[in-house]
Structure formats: C-alpha cells, structure tokens
Amino acid sequence: MFYWIYDISTVWLAVLMAVVFVGFSWLGCLFVRPVLHKRVTFERDKNEILGAILSCFGVFYGLLLGLIAVGVWENFSEVEDTTHKEAAAIDALYHDVSVYPEPYGQNLRWLLRDYCRYEIKYGWPAQRNGIIPEGGSTRVRSFQERLLTFQPRNTTEQVVHAETLREFNVFLEHRRHRLNATRTGIPAVMWYVVVIGAVINIGMLWLFDMRLLSHLFLGGLLAFFLSMMILLIAALDNPFRGEFSVTFEALEDVHRIMMQQ
Amino acid sequence: MTNPKPKFAPRWSRREMLARMARVTGLAALPATATALYGCGSRPAPVRVGILHSQTGTMAISEISLRDAELLAIEEINAGGGILGRQLEPIVEDGRSRFDDVFPAKAAKLLVEDKVAVVFGCWTSASRKAVLPVFEKHNGLLFYPLQYEGNESSRNIVYTGASPNQQILPAVDWLLSTAGGNRNRFFLIGSDYVFPRTANFIIGKYLKSKGRAAVVGERYTPLGHRDYKGIVQEIVNAKPDVIFSTINGDSNLAFYDELAAQGVTADRLPVVATSVGEDELRGLLPDRVTGHLAAWTYFQSLDTPANREFVARFRREHGPDRVLDDPIEAAYAQVYVWKLAVEKAGSFEVDRVRDAFRAGIEFDAPGGRVRIDPKTQHAFKRFRMGKIRADRQFDIIYESPEWIEPAPYPQVAFPGWRCDWTQGGVTQGPEVQIGQGY
Numbered sequence: 001m002f003y004w005i006y007d008i009s010t011v012w013l014a015v016l017m018a019v020v021f022v023g024f025s026w027l028g029c030l031f032v033r034p035v036l037h038k039r040v041t042f043e044r045d046k047n048e049i050l051g052a053i054l055s056c057f058g059v060f061y062g063l064l065l066g067l068i069a070v071g072v073w074e075n076f077s078e079v080e081d082t083t084h085k086e087a088a089a090i091d092a093l094y095h096d097v098s099v100y101p102e103p104y105g106q107n108l109r110w111l112l113r114d115y116c117r118y119e120i121k122y123g124w125p126a127q128r129n130g131i132i133p134e135g136g137s138t139r140v141r142s143f144q145e146r147l148l149t150f151q152p153r154n155t156t157e158q159v160v161h162a163e164t165l166r167e168f169n170v171f172l173e174h175r176r177h178r179l180n181a182t183r184t185g186i187p188a189v190m191w192y193v194v195v196i197g198a199v200i201n202i203g204m205l206w207l208f209d210m211r212l213l214s215h216l217f218l219g220g221l222l223a224f225f226l227s228m229m230i231l232l233i234a235a236l237d238n239p240f241r242g243e244f245s246v247t248f249e250a251l252e253d254v255h256r257i258m259m260q261q
Numbered sequence: 262m263t264n265p266k267p268k269f270a271p272r273w274s275r276r277e278m279l280a281r282m283a284r285v286t287g288l289a290a291l292p293a294t295a296t297a298l299y300g301c302g303s304r305p306a307p308v309r310v311g312i313l314h315s316q317t318g319t320m321a322i323s324e325i326s327l328r329d330a331e332l333l334a335i336e337e338i339n340a341g342g343g344i345l346g347r348q349l350e351p352i353v354e355d356g357r358s359r360f361d362d363v364f365p366a367k368a369a370k371l372l373v374e375d376k377v378a379v380v381f382g383c384w385t386s387a388s389r390k391a392v393l394p395v396f397e398k399h400n401g402l403l404f405y406p407l408q409y410e411g412n413e414s415s416r417n418i419v420y421t422g423a424s425p426n427q428q429i430l431p432a433v434d435w436l437l438s439t440a441g442g443n444r445n446r447f448f449l450i451g452s453d454y455v456f457p458r459t460a461n462f463i464i465g466k467y468l469k470s471k472g473r474a475a476v477v478g479e480r481y482t483p484l485g486h487r488d489y490k491g492i493v494q495e496i497v498n499a500k501p502d503v504i505f506s507t508i509n510g511d512s513n514l515a516f517y518d519e520l521a522a523q524g525v526t527a528d529r530l531p532v533v534a535t536s537v538g539e540d541e542l543r544g545l546l547p548d549r550v551t552g553h554l555a556a557w558t559y560f561q562s563l564d565t566p567a568n569r570e571f572v573a574r575f576r577r578e579h580g581p582d583r584v585l586d587d588p589i590e591a592a593y594a595q596v597y598v599w600k601l602a603v604e605k606a607g608s609f610e611v612d613r614v615r616d617a618f619r620a621g622i623e624f625d626a627p628g629g630r631v632r633i634d635p636k637t638q639h640a641f642k643r644f645r646m647g648k649i650r651a652d653r654q655f656d657i658i659y660e661s662p663e664w665i666e667p668a669p670y671p672q673v674a675f676p677g678w679r680c681d682w683t684q685g686g687v688t689q690g691p692e693v694q695i696g697q698g699y
Contacts, residue, residue, distance in 0.1 A: 103544040103546070106543055106582055107322070107544060110579070110582065111325075117579070134355075138353075141316075142316050142317050142325065146321075146322075259581070
C-alpha cells in the first residue's frame with residue numbers, strides 16, 4: 001500500500017514522518033485547538049480529566065505499539081534466520097555434490113553457483129520490490145533434474161546421494177519459507193488502528209488548556225515520539241524492503257567461497 | 262498609557278509562528294522533493310530483451326551456458342551505460358526442451374506480453390523452426406547462435422552460428438584430404454530432428470558429387486536416447502572410415518560410453534561431431550572421447566588476447582571450472598552485434614534495426630571478427646577442426662585461411678535456391694525432399 005516509503009532512505013523517512021506528525025500536531029494546535037476550546041467544555045478541571053483519559057488511552061495504545069514492534073522484530077529475525085539457513089543448506093549441498101563422480105559433481109557444483117549468482121544479482125533485487133522471479137525456481141529444477149539422473153554405483157555413493165537428497169529437501173524448505181516471506185507484513189487493518197490511535201492521541205492534546213508555546217512544544221514532542229515508534233514498525237515490517245532489511249550477505253559469502261574453491 | 266505586557270505573552274504572534282513553521286517545513290521537504298523528482302525524471306525506462314533457451318530437460322546441459330553468455334554480455338553493456346542511454350532488462354524464459362509447444366508459447370509471450378525489442382535464443386533447429394512463424398507473425402527479431410543445417414532464411418532471424426558451408430562441408434573436405442586421412446566411408450549418426458536429417462542430406466549429396474566417397478550407414482535416435490549398444494554394433498559391422506555425428510544433448514554421454522565399451526577408439530575410427538563442444542565435454546569422461554574430433558568455428562583454446570580476456574571474464578563471473586565453446590561465443594557476440602545495429606539505426610524498432618544490417622555490421626568477437634552478411638543475415642565465419650584433449654579442451658588442428666561467406670542454401674543440395682534480402686529475398690529452386698518430411 002505505502003511501499004513507496006521503502007524507496008526512501010531511513011534517515012529521510014524519519015525526517016518525513018517527523019515532519020508529518022509534528023506538522024499535524026502543530027497545525028491542530030493553531031487551527032483546531034481554538035475551535036475545540038470553544039465547543040468542548042468540562043464542568044470540573046479540564047486538564048485533570050483529559051490527563052486521566054490520555055493516560056488510560058496511552059497505556060492501551062503503548063501496549064499495542066509495543067506488541068506490534070516486538071512482533072515485526074521477531075518476524076524480521078525469523079526471515080533473516082531463514083536466509084542464513086538457506087545459505088547454510090546450499091553450502092552443505094555444495095560439499096555433498098563435490099564428492100560425486102565426474103561429470104555429475106562438476107555439473108551440480110556449477111548449477112548451485114549459478115543459482116547463488118542469480119539470486120544475488122537478479123532474485124534479491126526483485127524480492128526487495130515484492131516480486132518473486134521465476135529464474136530461481138527454474139535453476140532449482142535444473143539442479144534437481146541433474147541430481148536425479150545420477151545412479152549410485154556402490155554403497156558409499158548411495159549414502160552420499162541419500163544425504164544429498166535430504167539436504168536438497170532442507171534447502172527447498174528454507175527457500176520456500178524465504179519466498180513466502182516476500183510479501184509478509186502486518187495487516188492493513190492493524191496499520192489503520194495504529195494510525196487512528198496516533199491521530200486520537202495527538203487530537204486529545206489539542207483539548208488541553210495551556211499556553212500556545214507550551215502546547216506546541218509538548219504536542220510536538222509526543223507527535224515526534226509517535227512518529228519514531230511508527231517508523232520503527234514500518235522499517236522492520238516487510239523484511240525484504242527498504243534500507244533496513246534482511247540482507248543476502250550469508251548467500252554472498254557462500255557464493256564467494258564457492259568461486260574460490 | 263500603554264497596556265502592561267502580559268506575563269506569559271508569546272514571543273511571536275500566531276501569524277508569525279505560522280509563517281516560520283511554513284518556512285521550516287518547506288526547507289525540510291526541499292531535499293526530499295528534489296530527490297524524488299531527480300529519481301523520477303533522470304533515468305529512462307529500460308529496454309526489455311528476451312532470452313529463450315531450455316534451462317530444464319534434455320537440452321539444458323547445452324543451453325544453460327548460452328543463457329549465461331547472453332546475460333554476461335547484457336550485464337557488460339549495462340555497466341557501460343546501456344544502449345542509446347537505456348539499460349537492458351533481460352526477460353529469461355525456459356523452453357523446457359519442448360520445441361513444439363513451450364518454445365512457440367514462450368516466444369509469443371516475450372513478443373506480445375513482454376514486448377521485448379529482441380530475443381536471443383534457441384539451440385535446436387526444431388525449436389528455431391517452431392518459433393519462426395511466431396516471430397514473422399509479430400515482426401520480432403530473433404538472434405540464433407547455433408551452427409545449423411541451412412535451407413532457411415527469414416527476415417526475422419539473424420543467424421550468428423555457422424551455416425553448412427562454414428562447418429559441415431569444410432569438415433567433409435578436410436576428412437577427404439590427406440591431412441584428414443583420405444577417409445571415404447562415412448557413417449552418419451544423429452538425433453532425430455531437422456538439423457541432423459538435413460545436415461546428413463547435404464553430406465550425402467556432397468559426397469556423391471565428389472564421386473569417390475560414400476555413406477555406408479545412416480541412423481537417427483530420439484533426443485535423450487541412451488541405449489546405443491545395437492547402433493554401435495551396426496557401425497562396427499559397416500566398417501566406416503569415420504563416424505559423422507550430429508547427436509545433440511546428453512545422448513552423447515551414452516554414445517561415447519558405448520563406443521569405448523565396444524573398443525572403438527579415435528585412432529581406429531574417429532568421430533567427427535558437430536554438436537559436441539567444450540561445454541558438452543564437461544559431461545563426458547575424457548578417456549572415452551580423447552582423440553575424437555569436432556568441427557566448429559570457435560574453440561576455447563584459441564590463443565588470442567581477446568579470447569583469453571573473454572575466457573577470464575566468463576570464469577570470473579561463473580566460476581573457474583566453467584568452459585566456453587562455439588555456441589557460447591556466438592551467443593555472447595550476437596548481443597553486441599545487436600547493440601551495434603541498434604546504435605547504427607538509432608532505434609530499437611525491429612524494422613530499423615534490420616535495415617541497419619544493410620550497412621554491414623562488424624564486431625570483434627572473442628573468436629575473431631564477425632560480419633553479418635546483409636544479403637542473408639548470416640555471419641561470416643572461419644572454419645576450425647579440433648581434436649579432443651584429455652583435459653576436455655581441443656587442439657585446433659586445422660583452420661580455414663579466410664572467413665567463409667555464408668551460404669544457407671548449398672547448391673549441391675538445394676540447386677537454384679538463393680537468398681538476397683537486399684534484392685527481394687529468397688529465390689526458390691526446385692522442391693527438395695529430405696527424409697522424414699524435413
């Protein structure tokens with residue numbers, strides 16, 4: 001929905017969000033606050049009642065933000081872990097097929113290198129844009145076909161082949177998890193709750209009765225804090241997008257080692 | 262009397278405050294806006310180019326390397342700034358070694374849905390013939406990098422591999438010569454599709470025209486065939502001087518294995534292959550193939566600075582154990598040939614690019630200078646004969662002194678047929694019947 005925010009660097013995104021949130025707060029202070037003061041009246045001490053309501057609301061909203069932040073962080077870590085496991089499985093596969101008799105060993109090795117190169121050069125950038133390109137699957141099929149043409153001739157080869165097939169399945173599983181994570185993100189409805197909550201939070205501040213400058217300062221401070229919390233969630237959400245995203249360093253390392261061997 | 266200043270009077274009026282905030286906000290937003298505008302306006306959209314090879318199935322062993330070479334050339338061109346200021350975006354499709362259904366469907370997808378400016382693709386003639394009507398229907402442009410059997414010309418195809426008079430016939434001439442062992446008894450074996458059938462038809466006609474040589478046997482096997490026991494026995498019984506092989510794909514593994522198993526060695530009965538290059542040798546055991554021959558226009562062992570640089574570059578990208586061969590070199594070079602044509606035309610439009618070939622496009626390929634013949638849209642090539650070494654490379658044992666002009670219709674097999682796109686196109690001769698309806 002708002003994927004364009006991932007095309008901006010995190011620093012600029014932080015500036016943009018701070019400007020939007022603080023600007024919204026300040027504009028409300030200047031234009032909405034006078035109207036609210038005239039229309040909304042309280043029988044007893046206004047600031048005391050508003051403070052109590054805001055505290056209560058703040059607890060629920062803070063909990064919500066905190067839980068979401070933990071959730072997206074856990075998801076981010078999980079996806080990062082999956083890419084590491086996929087890289088580790090490829091490394092293990094590469095070593096397994098290295099002991100295959102020629103020409104199978106060489107063919108399988110370069111098919112694996114080809115897969116890594118493709119994912120690093122083409123697959124990864126596409127995944128950062130939420131696209132799952134077919135090239136990776138084609139290369140996996142190509143490797144699988146070649147692997148299945150091998151006929152073990154003795155017990156040692158049978159054991160190695162069985163282990164390679166097992167490792168290949170492990171690799172497939174991690175790869176599938178990584179691809180599934182391409183479009184993972186917190187649901188739109190949750191984003192609505194977060195944004196509406198932030199608006200209510202800022203809006204309630206407009207009801208307080210205090211000097212304009214203090215109002216601008218305190219409102220701006222709260223709006224800035226909210227913007228940073230939401231920035232944190234947005235940056236961690238969609239683990240493959242944006243500047244702060246899961247990297248392919250593990251696969252690059254494996255590919256580099258393969259190329260040096 | 263003036264009013265006393267209120268104790269908590271603000272420093273700025275509301276109006277002043279508003280003006281200041283607007284200024285601050287504007288200043289903060291300026292860099293972001295500039296960045297966004299720069300990002301939107303500075304880079305023209307990339308040009309899509311299609312790559313269509315079998316990446317799975319029986320032909321994958323050969324075709325994957327062509328894809329890699331074409332991608333390498335595209336990456337190099339992009340790194341150098343693209344073509345006419347535009348980057349190239351490769352769209353890679355898998356023909357799945359299914360020539361009749363998948364290849365034409367993928368070609369149509371590339372041309373109609375992806376709207377690619379050009380397609381680099383195919384290996385087998387069966388796949389090329391299957392996609393040809395698609396390219397003619399949608400006025401697409403296909404660059405085909407393989408040596409092939411001739412008997413075809415299309416305005417929508419640029420043939421950058423060798424035509425029969427640049428590979429098959431010079432190989433036969435060499436075998437008939439003293440240097441080639443004065444061999445007169447040819448056994449022809451091939452995969453059962455259009456290239457081997459037509460190539461062997463041309464060889465048969467050519468040998469007949471020479472008078473002193475003969476075809477002592479001719480056999481075809483399906484692509485992917487693995488049982489050559491009976492056929493090798495048949496070859497041994499026919500007592501040929503040479504086996505001329507047009508077997509394609511991973512069937513070669515079984516064929517050479519069976520030859521070795523039945524004691525057929527290169528010094529006694531050499532195989533001259535037209536579809537076994539260094540890339541295919543990776544899949545063959547050296548002790549089964551050492552000493553046998555292959556006819557091509559390029560070998561990795563070609564000792565020139567340009568070729569050494571090309572080999573190093575390819576290996577740097579794809580690994581130190583990767584090898585290059587004739588189709589790979591042609592696949593790489595043809596991307597640059599297209600680039601030169603586009604630059605000459607000043608446009609990516611198919612008609613204008615094709616017209617640019619009339620001016621004569623030449624490119625310094627790793628294997629030597631390549632020139633596209635404006636008459637036939639085929640490449641001028643130099644013939645080379647290679648002998649397989651134990652390290653899965655070739656010793657170049659013969660090289661034609663000059664590049665050979667392409668002739669897609671060898672007159673010995675297709676009398677009266679000619680192609681000249683500068684003067685109207687194909688001149689048809691009498692109808693020629695090749696076995697099995699090819």
